[in-house]
Amino acid sequence: MSETSKSLNFIEQIIEEDLSNGYSKNDLRFRFPPEPNGYLHIGHASSICLNFGLGLRYDAPVNLRFDDTNPAKEEQEFVDAIKQDVTWLGFKWDTERYASDYFQQLYDWAVQLIKDGKAYVDSQTSEEMAAQKGTPTEPGVDSPFRNRSVEENLSLFEGMKNGEYKEGTHVLRAKIDMASTNMLMRDPIMYRILHKAHHRTNTDWCIYPMYDWTHGESDYIEQVSHSLCTLEFLPHRELYDWFLDQVTSPDKLRPKQREFARRNLSHTVVSKRKLAQLVEQNIVNGWDDPRMPTISGLRRRGYTPESIRNFVDTIGIAKRDNLIDVSLLEFHVREHLNKITPRVMGVLDPLKLVITNYPEGQEEWLEAENSPEDESLGSRQVPFSKELYIEKADFKEEANKKFFRLKLGGEVRLKNGYIIKAESCTKNTEGDIVEVQCTYDPKSKSGSGTPESLRRVKGTLHWVSIKHAVAAEVRLYDRLFTDESPDTHKDKDFMDFINPDSLKTITGYVEPSLKSASVGERFQFQRIGYFCVDKDSSSDKLVFNRTVGLRDSWAKIQQKN
């Protein structure tokens, strides 16, 4: 219902238009075309959801195509990581393709272009060619090699292919227009010599096709109907079409390139070079550090694929520059985690609480609901005893009535347990409170149904029994950058905005039911936030990552004072 009433984005409108102008639904085909030279990040998630979402919407196949035309940068490791990330996000590609699958076809077409007088071998240095290229405001000039004979071009190109020349000595160029207002049309390079092994073709080739020559022709070979890319490729469209003009036959579908604006997320950077810098300078601990905007980082942080997909759906797709506030991403992960995570209790900043009228040595197991959002998650038992930990921030000697927590002479409920009253506290020589003494009402036990248990007190605290608590490493993550758009300042480097407090590692105390938690499992630590078990955990040591905190209106009230 909402599906039919939801408005179309401009890409879907283009497709609908094509459909009403003669395309059949069977003609639709899409592709996600990553270069395997790095890890996927949140920006790629938009493209993935767009292309695979279109596939789902129109019941059309979507290829996963690796744009692997540069063996100097590309590696199998990235191919594997990309496949894992796309799968994790919840999408299935139709076929797995590689631009390198088409090297022979591309070569044959290039030979044809030479024969047609539309491509030539240039034997200048890159500096010489750059000088001839002109600028956006001045036309370029023709290369002295532009009018070589077809025979000479053919033989040089074959020599290039056969490895007879050193890197940088020759390139194959399309013969288009050195005076075009579009710089990309000024005789673009189609092939360069690279004596490097390729992760798939090994040393079969020592010439490699450039992006522009490869991409559109690959779309054509795969019969991709709509080739979607980001806005910076808009000027490439003219060239995309020119190359297609050289090879298409009228009985086959002709792919269309259309461009959309890249989504920018606040408080982060996304370029491979910058992310690599964060890794290399040990600002973060690897590409999957939970602070990284990579898909693997978000996964390790505890994000769910659903929350990322919902986020991408919400931000939509358009053509204008944008900076999406990270709070929207956080909203979506909270929204999903709220529904699916079991609640547990953990104390991150412990203060000892002694219940003076609770029998020495006694312990009892209290029933605790696993989720108020999902009854099917059932319940568990948590141990209670005379000595507990509560959060330091949950006790004050005295406070005004806005403070719903524990203060001397005041009452609170211990979640799933009893109502207690603070009687006194002990301080160390520095004046810090190190212990709170309280009394409890034995008849106020949660769920017991007694009138005392039904009494309402304003505050409810989470706690753990000291004797039963499990110590765990807890990693508290915050934004990596203090500026919302760290890499757009002309006079400042993005590294100047690194948040020094993006990771705080502490020891917390969690209820014993967590002892058996497995890597990747997600929980809500009640009143604190969402956490997941990190892969650094071992059988004798739990490590938790904070995915995101709960919304905290108390923190806002405090900030205002």
Next chain:
RNA sequence: UGGCCCAUGGUGUAAUGGUAACACUCCGGUUUUUGGUACCGUCAUUCUAGGUUCGAGUCCUAGUGGGCCAACCA
């Protein structure tokens, strides 16, 4: 001193020539054994100037502002 793209609340996106809306954020409130969730409410938007039209956020022109384009990267 060129070409191309873009311009709607604080943010993102819709409105397809006919009442400017939805989500997030912010702020306020109700409920609550999580200061969570849920629910209700408040504030706030068509870059400017002309033109076309009965009617313009939408079409046209100009201006302004932002972005992209001179790798043997993708």
